[in-house]
Amino acid sequence: MPDLHKVTRALISVSDKKGLIELGQALASRGIEILSTGGSAAALRAEGVPVRDVSDVTGFPEMMDGRVKTLHPRIHGGLLALRDNDAHVAAMQGHDIPEIDLLVVNLYPFEETVAGGADYDTCIENIDIGGPAMIRAAAKNHAFVTVVVDVADYEPLLAELDANDGATSYAFRQTLAQVAYARTGAYDAAVSTWMAGALNDVAPRRRAFAGTLAQTLRYGENPHQSASFYRDGSDRPGVASAVQHQGKELSYNNINDTDAAFELVSEFLPGDGPAVAIIKHANPSGVARGATLLEAYKKAYDCDRTSAFGGIVALNGKLDAETAEAITEIFTEVVIAPGADDAAREIFARKKNLRLLTTNGVANPATPGITYRQVAGGFLVQDKDTGMIGLDDLRVVTRREPTQDELRDLLFAWKVAKHVKSNAIVYVKDGATVGVGAGQMSRLDSALIAAKKAERMAEAMGLPAPLTKGSAVASDAFFPFADGLLEAAAAGASTVIQPGGSMRDDEVIAAADEAGLAMVFTSMRHFRH
Template structure:
């Protein structure tokens, strides 16, 4: 196809960014402008000639603007094949003039949902005429140019000024972009109807719990960035964000400094965010992660002390890791963090002194968030598998001290109970099989990802011993600690490792066939043990 000249343009936009400048440029090239509602008013207020859509259709806009462009004169002008004799005859017979350019962006449905609009507002922001015109124009891209994004206005004008019209390749690309937009728009609407319980369902939070998974799972994501590569250099990668409402996370964080985030940075930082969110209402807490697994977590009177306590419990693993904090970072904490090579630091804010210190490490990626997400928020998690997709609800399960069942002769002391709940908070974020030793508001050793629980318990104890040797402590922190297991202990072997490490209490889900043997071993060693009745596998 050759270049197609533009003689008549229909402009109808919700996002009026740049629309007046575009209209002025088009009018300057002799293009007849047709428009609707607020767009027509904006163009007219700029002193530019513009026809109302009603002048073309012979019908006024009606029903609060619900009906204005759904008319044969509009869609005939967009869909007519210009070199088809029958189409040309039909156009002449019915007084249909060709429309060569359509500029449309749709009602702000996603934004209305995201800001918590009422059900009535959300419904009214479902665009009908806009998507219909977009599809008509995109289908007929051999003759019609469709723009749905203000970012494409300059390229349109450049082509028109240079070539007197638009190139076929440009029209094809814009048509593809237009269909992607309407597909994403429809998916966002379908998602709202299917899963509005996670987005303030007006029928109540329990409305869809009986059937949380729709027959069709519609999804709409917009590409935010193309990454350098994926998990490995031979893989390609990109990051997408939901077009509908979502919980702000790493893609929405403000990156103050450092190289662009990699695929692995996103994955690791997300794991760090999910963990530190558990402590968003706690005393100053620092979590250090590596390869999406916690290395250490500590809570103390101030962030700098919390960081030191966390780092001292595992001095080897944090190198090149992720540090997450539940408070705005101060200068002393920034000094401590920059003492070793750190990939990413994330927190809900940072002071000027901290920013100046981090600036000395230009490769360090500093991410600041407005706030930490709710760790118990609803939502779905997806995992692609060969031939399909696994979907599950988020692991929002939680327990309190009153949910615990003491199963040993000795009940835990108040300190042991506090340590048990602390270790339990951390272990749910450790890859299975997972074991966490904790004492006095800090992890003492973490073992993860082993094919049996005994080895995880042993690995965690080994790390604790090595940390004690490096720090010059008389004994590892596992002495007098508690042990948390995210799933039940099937045999006493992991318990034996905990006893050998010096643990005095254990928290685990319970429910194994071998519970009696494990409880008996704990009683024999004088340990206290509590069951949660809830597990937290993390694969």
């Protein structure tokens, strides 16, 4: 097997015509014969690029609405034949099979068709058959055949041909073969995932995930870990689709925390009013709503000023100059928002390391999806937590009923608790978190830690009492004992929202009544491990 293999004949069949004419002209100028099909051949011919129809090679016309055109021994033989195998060469000569040294194929836009909401039959028609078959054949025979599946590889291909006098190196062909198999794998994953959804099969026998490299990261959670960032092709607003306007390259931890921040703030749609979330290590240090983004930011910051340092700030509205000025008063890693006005961007430009991302919208918290997590020997898959409750879903279980103002804070606290690592306890007052306890092994400890943080902030701000006095408290799961609830009561909470469902609910309700609390059950929990 030679390292260099000269390209004398190419087969081009592309759905995405971007760069097609330039590529065809470049190949023809290098004396390479071009075989092509349907729309690709017509586009090349229209620009004066000499093309031979695949149907001339196969002896069969394209048929069945284009479903059958390249599935033929004279095509696949030309892709699969080993040039250094006498029997293969003899078969090619005996059956008039031309060698194909270069395959350029991109596939029917199945993913885009699904994303556009097309009906079942349209999606089926956009499943490519001949393309993946040719790609896999060419990739298998990369000892002799170069396969290109991405428009981004057109320029590297031409540079490789120029560097090797019209040939490609084995290392180059090997690299493109890997890219090709990854593309067909991702394509098949998209088809199988879509079909499982169409069949309402929540646990298909085989499950595949795929992504496209967005960024090779400097390292992972720690410097000794390598890491990369991949996009899954969805159009959900967030860190993967955001535009970065300034600042250093995002790190693994930046991306993880920024995603957590934006998903949380997206619980508050623009119609709910301005909202801001400040995240540290994937947990909120402060979340608030306000009459303006500036007010919301200040209230969120006042929940835990210590943890806000070096955090991630997410906003549900367009960043303005006043809010930008306030954010830059402390060190902040990343700011993500649907947009930012020119004045805000000028202010951020003074902080060259501060990353600013814009998403052109907030994410809909009700949009279904899946999450997955690797474990030893496999991975766990579940529906995304899109559970939401409203006033009508609440069941008052205590003698005292919450007021309308208390109900607003209870629902706000519940939305935040959904995004806090279990065991989660969240104190809220006047539309702002005033204490957050996250990720503890007991709910009692979470309640205690959140209260202690509130006490510390009251001292730092010179307040006469912690803001937990008169607050609403949310627990992401039921209180298994009354102790956690009593700790919240001791911190000053006056209302409680929790799922209920404990064997000791009666005990907990009785403790709430004795403490004069109003408590509601949601019958829904929000574990986030």
